[in-house]
Amino acid sequence: MTAGVALIASVLVLAVLGAIEAGRRAVLWRAGQPATVNWIGGIIALPRRYLVDVHHIVARDRAAARMHMLVAGGLLGGSVLLALGIVPGLAASHFYWALVALLFAVMIAGSMLVARRRLPRRPRHLSAGRFLVLPWLLAAYAVGCFLVAADAAFGGSAFGYAGLMLAIGGGVGLVLQLRAGPLRHVIAGTIHLIAHPRAGRFAGERETALAPLNLNAEKLGWSGRRTWPGTAWPASMPVSSAVAANRPARPSPPASR
Numbered sequence: 001m002t003a004g005v006a007l008i009a010s011v012l013v014l015a016v017l018g019a020i021e022a023g024r025r026a027v028l029w030r031a032g033q034p035a036t037v038n039w040i041g042g043i044i045a046l047p048r049r050y051l052v053d054v055h056h057i058v059a060r061d062r063a064a065a066r067m068h069m070l071v072a073g074g075l076l077g078g079s080v081l082l083a084l085g086i087v088p089g090l091a092a093s094h095f096y097w098a099l100v101a102l103l104f105a106v107m108i109a110g111s112m113l114v115a116r117r118r119l120p121r122r123p124r125h126l127s128a129g130r131f132l133v134l135p136w137l138l139a140a141y142a143v144g145c146f147l148v149a150a151d152a153a154f155g156g157s158a159f160g161y162a163g164l165m166l167a168i169g170g171g172v173g174l175v176l177q178l179r180a181g182p183l184r185h186v187i188a189g190t191i192h193l194i195a196h197p198r199a200g201r202f203a204g205e206r207e208t209a210l211a212p213l214n215l216n217a218e219k220l221g222w223s224g225r226r227t228w229p230g231t232a233w234p235a236s237m238p239v240s241s242a243v244a245a246n247r248p249a250r251p252s253p254p255a256s257r
Contacts, residue, residue: 002152002160003148003151003152003160003161003163003164004085004091004097004148004149004151004152004160005085005091006164007082007145007148007149007163007164007167008082008083008085008086008091010164010167010168010171011079011082011083011171012083012086014171014172014174014175015079015083017172017175018175018178021175021176021178021179022178022187024179025178025179025184025187025188026187026191029191035195035197037194037195038199039194039195041199042193042194042195042196042199043194045193045194045199045202046190046193046194048202049193049196049202050190050193053202054193055069063113063117064117066113067110067113067114067117068110069110070106070107070109070110070113071107071110071111071113071114071138072110073103073106073107073110074103074104074105074106074107074108074109074110074142075107075110075138075141075142077103077106078100078103078104078106078107078142078145081096081099081100081103082100082145091152094152094153094154095153097149097150097152097153098149098153098154100145100149100153101146101149101150101153104142104143104145104146104149105146107138107141107142107145108139108142108143108146110138110142111135111138111139111142112135112139114134114135114138115135115136115139118131118132118135119132119135127182130177130180130181130182131182133173133181134177134181134182134183136170137170137173137174137177138170138174139170140166140167140169140170140173141166141167141170141171141173141174142170143163143166143167143170144163144164144165144166144167144168144169144170145163145167146163147159147160147162147163147166147167148160148163148164148167151163
C-alpha cells in the first residue's frame with residue numbers, strides 16, 4: 001500500500017471518529033426542550049450563512065479573517081478532496097495529488113497565522129490552554145498531508161511515509177480537540193448556523209424569536225446552567241459556541257462576606 005492510499009484511508013477513519021466525537025457533544029444539548037428545526041433549509045443555507053454573514057463579522061479583524069480563510073479552506077478542501085480519492089482511478093492521477101498538495105500548502109500558511117496570533121507572546125484578550133496546542137496540530141496535519149501528496153504527485157521523495165505518520169498524529173489530535181478543545185466551537189457554531197432560532201435575521205428581518213411563556217411550566221425561561229431544561233435547545237448553541245471560542249473566562253466575583 002502506498003502512502004497516498006494509506007492517507008486516504010486514514011482521512012476516512014478520522015472523519016468517522018470526528019463524527020462520533022461530534023455526536024457525543026450533541027448529546028449534551030438534549031438537556032434543552034424540543035424545538036422544531038428546518039434542518040434541510042438550514043443545511044442548504046449553511047454555506048451562505050458562513051461565507052457571507054459570518055465572514056462579514058470576522059472581517060472586522062482582517063488578520064483573523066485571513067487566518068480563518070486559509071486554515072478552514074485548506075483543511076476542508078484538502079480533506080474532502082482526499083476522501084474523494086476512493087473514486088476508482090482518481091488516486092492514480094498526478095494532477096489530483098498536485099491539487100491536494102496545493103490545498104494543504106494553503107493550510108500550512110494558515111496554521112502559521114494561527115501560531116503567530118498567540119506566539120511568542122499571547123495577547124491578553126485571547127485564551128491560552130489548549131489553544132496554544134492547536135497551531136501545532138494544524139501544522140502537523142497540513143505538513144504531513146502535503147508531504148504525502150507531493151510525493152504521490154511528483155515522486156522521488158523519501159518523505160511519503162514520514163508525512164503519513166505526521167498527518168495521522170496531527171489528525172488524531174484535531175479529532176480530540178472536538179471533544180475537549182477549541183474545535184468544540186466548530187461543532188456548536190455549525191449547528192447554531194443551521195438551527196438558528198432567529199433565522200430571519202440572515203434575510204435582513206428584525207426577528208426576535210420571542211415566544212410566550214408557558215405559565216404552567218415548572219421552570220420559566222433560563223436563569224443559569226441548572227435551569228437550562230426550561231429553554232429550547234437551539235438557544236444553547238450561541239452559548240456553547242462562544243464558550244468554546246477564543247474568549248478568556250471572566251474572573252469570578254469576590255465572595256461576599
